[in-house]
Amino acid sequence: MGFIECNTCGNTREEGLGLFKSYICKECLDKIAVTDMKDTVYYEYYKSVIKGMWIDYIAQMES
Numbered sequence: 001m002g003f004i005e006c007n008t009c010g011n012t013r014e015e016g017l018g019l020f021k022s023y024i025c026k027e028c029l030d031k032i033a034v035t036d037m038k039d040t041v042y043y044e045y046y047k048s049v050i051k052g053m054w055i056d057y058i059a060q061m062e063s
């Protein structure tokens with residue numbers, strides 16, 4: 001398995017979750033899993049990353 005660049009933290013990791021054509025590393029997934037989703041800055045950031053992934057994905061589908 002090759003290295004992947006996490007789209008959430010920007011670090012290069014050995015393992016991660018592929019989401020469309022983007023990736024989230026295990027460290028970020030763990031962080032999300034323990035984060036109180038209600039009112040954290042991290043969750044707002046995470047949502048913006050996911051939104052960006054969707055925009056990329058939809059743009060790819062339409063092109």
Ligand SMILES: [Zn+2]
Nearest residue numbers: 006009025028
């Ligand atoms: Zn990460």
